[in-house]
Amino acid sequence: MAEIRTKEFKTLAADTLGNDAIQEHLKALYSGFNQGRLQQAAATQNWEDLRDRARRVKAHTIENIDHYLEMAAENVENAGGKVFFAKNSEAATKYILDLAKQKEVRSVIKGKSMLSEEMDLNRHLAKQEIEAVETDLGEYLVQLAGQTPYHIIVPAIHMSKSDVNELFHENLGVDPHAGVEELASAARNELREKFIQADMGITGANFLVAETGTLVLVTNEGNGRMSTSMPKTHVAIMGMEKIVPSMEDMGTFLRLLIRSATGQRISSYVTMVTGPRSEIEEDGPEEFHLVIVDNGRSKLLADPHLREALYCIRCGACLNACPVYRKVGGHSYGWVYSGPIGAVVSPVLTDVPNAKDLPYASSLCGACKEACPIKIDLPRMLLYLRSEVTEGNTDSSRKKSSPIEKFAMKAWQVSVGGPSMMRLANLIGRLVQLPFARNGRLRLLPPPLSGWTRHRSFPAISSSPFRSRWKKGIKP
Amino acid sequence: MSQPDPKNVSLFVTCVVDQFFPEVGESTIRVLRRHGVDVEFNSDQTCCGQPAFNSGYWKEARPLAERFLDMYEGVEYVVMPSGSCASMVRVFYKELFHDDPTLLERAAEVGSHVFELSEFLVDVLGVNDASESEQSGTPSRVTYHEACHLRRELGATTQARKLINGTPGVDLNEMEQSEVCCGFGGTFAVKYADISGAMLDEKITHIRASGADAVVACDITCLMHIGGGLEKQDIPVRPMHLAEMLDKGAV
Ligand code: SF4
Numbered sequence: 001m002a003e004i005r006t007k008e009f010k011t012l013a014a015d016t017l018g019n020d021a022i023q024e025h026l027k028a029l030y031s032g033f034n035q036g037r038l039q040q041a042a043a044t045q046n047w048e049d050l051r052d053r054a055r056r057v058k059a060h061t062i063e064n065i066d067h068y069l070e071m072a073a074e075n076v077e078n079a080g081g082k083v084f085f086a087k088n089s090e091a092a093t094k095y096i097l098d099l100a101k102q103k104e105v106r107s108v109i110k111g112k113s114m115l116s117e118e119m120d121l122n123r124h125l126a127k128q129e130i131e132a133v134e135t136d137l138g139e140y141l142v143q144l145a146g147q148t149p150y151h152i153i154v155p156a157i158h159m160s161k162s163d164v165n166e167l168f169h170e171n172l173g174v175d176p177h178a179g180v181e182e183l184a185s186a187a188r189n190e191l192r193e194k195f196i197q198a199d200m201g202i203t204g205a206n207f208l209v210a211e212t213g214t215l216v217l218v219t220n221e222g223n224g225r226m227s228t229s230m231p232k233t234h235v236a237i238m239g240m241e242k243i244v245p246s247m248e249d250m251g252t253f254l255r256l257l258i259r260s261a262t263g264q265r266i267s268s269y270v271t272m273v274t275g276p277r278s279e280i281e282e283d284g285p286e287e288f289h290l291v292i293v294d295n296g297r298s299k300l301l302a303d304p305h306l307r308e309a310l311y312c313i314r315c316g317a318c319l320n321a322c323p324v325y326r327k328v329g330g331h332s333y334g335w336v337y338s339g340p341i342g343a344v345v346s347p348v349l350t351d352v353p354n355a356k357d358l359p360y361a362s363s364l365c366g367a368c369k370e371a372c373p374i375k376i377d378l379p380r381m382l383l384y385l386r387s388e389v390t391e392g393n394t395d396s397s398r399k400k401s402s403p404i405e406k407f408a409m410k411a412w413q414v415s416v417g418g419p420s421m422m423r424l425a426n427l428i429g430r431l432v433q434l435p436f437a438r439n440g441r442l443r444l445l446p447p448p449l450s451g452w453t454r455h456r457s458f459p460a461i462s463s464s465p466f467r468s469r470w471k472k473g474i475k476p
Numbered sequence: 477m478s479q480p481d482p483k484n485v486s487l488f489v490t491c492v493v494d495q496f497f498p499e500v501g502e503s504t505i506r507v508l509r510r511h512g513v514d515v516e517f518n519s520d521q522t523c524c525g526q527p528a529f530n531s532g533y534w535k536e537a538r539p540l541a542e543r544f545l546d547m548y549e550g551v552e553y554v555v556m557p558s559g560s561c562a563s564m565v566r567v568f569y570k571e572l573f574h575d576d577p578t579l580l581e582r583a584a585e586v587g588s589h590v591f592e593l594s595e596f597l598v599d600v601l602g603v604n605d606a607s608e609s610e611q612s613g614t615p616s617r618v619t620y621h622e623a624c625h626l627r628r629e630l631g632a633t634t635q636a637r638k639l640i641n642g643t644p645g646v647d648l649n650e651m652e653q654s655e656v657c658c659g660f661g662g663t664f665a666v667k668y669a670d671i672s673g674a675m676l677d678e679k680i681t682h683i684r685a686s687g688a689d690a691v692v693a694c695d696i697t698c699l700m701h702i703g704g705g706l707e708k709q710d711i712p713v714r715p716m717h718l719a720e721m722l723d724k725g726a727v
Contacts, residue, residue: 010668013668013670013671014670017670017671017674030653030656305574323656323657323659323675323678324671324675327671327674327675328671359532360532360663360664360667360668361668361671362661362664363624363657363659363660363661363662363664363665363672363675364530364624364661364662364664365624365628365656365657365661366624366625366627366628366629367624367655367656367657369628370628380571383529383530383532383568383571384571385532386530386531386532387532387533387534388532389532390531390532390533390534391532391533391534391535405531409528409531409533409536410536412527412528412536413536413539413540416491416522416523416540417522417539417540418520418522419519419520419521419522421522422491422494422495422522426495429495441707443708448666449666451665451666451667451669451670452665452666452669452704454669454670454673455669455670455672455673455676455677455704455705455708456673456676456701456703456704456705456707456708457704457707457708458700458704459496459497459700459703459704460496461495461496462495462496462497462498464498465494465495465498466489466493466494466498466501466502467489467494467517467519469498469501469502470501470505470517470519471519474502474505474506475502476506
């Protein structure tokens with residue numbers, strides 16, 4: 001599994017808040033991708049019906065996932081492919097490494113895959129002295145920089161042109177003042193070579209159609225098509241939730257995915273692959289392997305409160321819509337998935353006590369749910385995970401919630417337990433706030449409330465609360 | 477069967493209004509009365525339980541929620557000057573009581589009688605043009621901040637704007653990104669004070685750019701947050717609850 005840094009959320013977020021250049025890139029997600037999605041949604045006549053339909057299809061598929069996985073495996077095998085079910089990322093990695101050894105693979109080209117990030121596959125391949133090159137341009141940049149993707153859809157959104165200039169100068173010897181076109185063609189030349197040399201292509205999967213065993217990939221650079229067709233062996237890795245029952249469903253899902261992800265009506269490429277090269281075909285790989293991975297997803301499946309996280313089609317719309325993501329950026333979340341969907345799945349996939357800050361890293365504004373093409377109720381799941389953190393099933397997670405906070409909650413509960421307690425709390429509150437109040441405002445509070453007053457003043461408790469004014473009578 | 481009379485409502489004023497902003501409660505009463513509504517106030521009320529629920533302390537939230545159900549069971553119209561508290565009762569009580577069928581049913585029933593103030597005025601009373609009953613204030617420009625729960629949990633996006641537009645002497649200057657969260661989010665603003673503060677700064681930038689003299693919203697907690705930031709930065713834009721604007725005009 002990829003390194004888990006979810007405990008560092010606060011420090012990583014503080015770094016990002018202090019980085020003006022990244023703040024500007026993140027702001028552009030609202031005006032760019034988020035507005036693009038809204039425009040497409042408005043221009044698509046039956047947008048809401050599509051969302052409802054997709055949600056129904058996903059709910060049905062996930063409820064009957066065993067059935068559809070079996071159907072998919074059978075159809076992939078009928079088409080001449082091989083299927084491997086991996087319980088966790090270690091098993092999936094082992095399968096791929098064994099296969100690479102058997103095929104004497106020296107170099108691998110990769111299409112974009114978040115699951116590969118979960119597995120930290122490039123590192124494992126490198127240990128076996130197999131060179132793995134990312135072919136999605138954004139992923140390629142991130143790989144050159146030795147980083148992880150910043151965003152599901154735009155992995156290098158945090159990098160500026162000068163960052164890219166620096167990277168290409170250091171790694172490819174490109175003129176440090178090269179323009180965008182020059183940079184693009186340098187990347188193209190470099191990657192072309194790799195495509196020709198590679199012994200194996202590894203891609204993710206946007207969808208897998210169960211009734212036909214067809215892998216569907218959505219890209220804008222055509223790298224998906226080259227990764228699936230040029231090398232002798234093609235391995236596709238997918239989380240088990242990527243399954244979709246029928247080809248007919250693709251009409252719904254492609255429309256929703258692409259419009260929600262990039263604000264395009266259709267991506268430059270939609271690649272559909274069914275098995276390896278057949279006898280009547282002239283190109284394509286000799287072997288096709290599909291690795292279907294669980295890696296903690298059955299924990300989501302088992303919990304009815306969290307199951308709908310598996311409806312996710314990884315469009316990234318919830319990241320673009322999220323005002324918290326637009327401040328803290330992708331790396332702060334400390335693991336593969338970021339933004340609202342990351343705050344839901346990372347704690348479950350990496351274990352709640354590891355990532356207890358993530359469900360709280362949200363103002364619960366609901367912009368994610370509003371944006372999600374599948375109407376996944378992300379805020380509801382964040383709330384549920386919060387309750388798991390404070391009163392969770394596991395002792396270890398319970399111990400993780402702060403004793404000060406627990407005490408404050410208890411005290412608050414007593415204070416609002418009834419009207420007489422509330423009157424008493426009002427009195428105590430007014431006494432406590434005395435040293436801090438000026439003109440009815442509190443401008444500087446002691447910890448743990450000092451964070452609040454760093455950015456805003458706080459109103460003082462009223463000496464005549466509404467309830468006593470009501471008693472006296474409200475003037476017309 | 478006769479239709480329930482929308483002229484009788486029970487006001488749930490919310491704990492924050494009660495303790496910190498009692499004048500918003502008074503304005504709510506005056507606005508409702510001017511529309512011919514008879515308002516009751518049950519003095520046993522405290523808090524709907526949202527602060528604990530949102531922080532993950534569901535055990536602590538449950539007794540308060542049950543208390544709420546006991547108090548308002550059988551009441552036809554419960555009106556609150558807060559989209560957030562109304563969402564708590566109407567939407568999130570169902571989550572809180574997910575494992576208790578009896579309470580779940582009671583929560584659904586009571587929840588269906590709960591309204592946020594602007595929803596009640598427009599959707600139930602059918603107020604279209606506030607000018608018949610509200611006093612007119614000095615002409616002034618206001619901008620509207622859409623409170624998150626009102627928009628996304630209750631789905632009320634038009635009601636408050638309708639009321640603002642119908643108030644004589646008030647011009648609505650829409651700010652950019654009016655639907656984006658101000659960064660309050662309850663304990664989020666304390667736990668992640670700096671992230672919340674950065675969100676607040678962006679909101680304040682948009683409020684200033686709108687050129688308005690006052691920022692109006694339907695939730696006092698957003699306004700407490702936004703107003704606290706405006707005050708800290710010495711920006712002369714007034715935070716104003718919708719009830720106050722309808723009551724007094726946007727002076
Ligand atoms: S949760 Fe919804 S919006 Fe977010 S990535 Fe998944 S499908 Fe897209």
